[in-house]
Amino acid sequence: MLFNLAILFATVLAMEGVGTLAHKYIMHGWGWWLHRSHHQPQLGMLETNDVYLVALALIATGLVALGKAGHTPLQWVGGGVAGYGLLYVLAHDGWFHRHWPRKLRPANRYLKRLHRAHRLHHAVKGRQGCVSFGFFYAPPLAVLKRQLRARRTHIER
Ligand SMILES: [Zn+2]
Ligand SMILES: [Zn+2]
Known part of the structure; x- marks a missing residue:
């Protein structure tokens, strides 16, 4: 059981790397x-970007199915992928983009940095020149701001 839980947690952690890449x-x-819709003003509840979430759910389901078919540890890998997807929806869709009915204030420095870093990700409207691609890890804000400034002057030239 402990081993399985370790697989689950390791998968959730590894998924932040996979997600960032x-x-x-x-x-x-x-x-x-597909992602462009997410960098434009939103019209309805759904956006084409949600296709990525569906893909993630399919991957998680596939892994759990493979696990049930005999490759047992894969069930827990699938569980980790699903868990990451859930955390992503809660944090990114719900909290970063305020889809929850109530406004939540960042409770600590880590969450504050995460929230601001994702704002900076959306500071650029186009495909190129964006910063901070992670969802649960963000580089220091000063670094991101420096990157943004450098890219802006680069684009203007
Ligand atoms: Zn993006
Ligand atoms: Zn976003």
């Missing part, structure tokens, strides 16, 4: 056409 190289790369 996917956001940077897929969603802001060849998958931009």
Whole structure:
């Protein structure tokens, strides 16, 4: 049991790395056409960007199914992927983008930094020149601001 829980937690942690890379190289790369809606003013409850969430759910379901079919540890990997997806929806959709009915104030420095860093991610409207691609880890804000400034002058030239 303990081993399985370790797999679950390790997967959730690893998913932040996977998520950051996917956001940077897929969603802001060849998958931009789906993610673009998320960098534009939102019209309804759903956006094409949600397709990524569906993909994540399918991957999690597939892993759990493989686990049930005999490759037991994969169930817990699938659980970790699903857990990460859930945390993503709660933090990113609900809290960063204020889809929850109540406004929540960042309770500590870590959450404050996370919240501001995602604001800075959305400070750039286009595909290129964005900073901070993680959802649960953010570089120091001073670093992000410096990056943004450097990229802006680079783009203007
Ligand atoms: Zn983005
Ligand atoms: Zn966002």
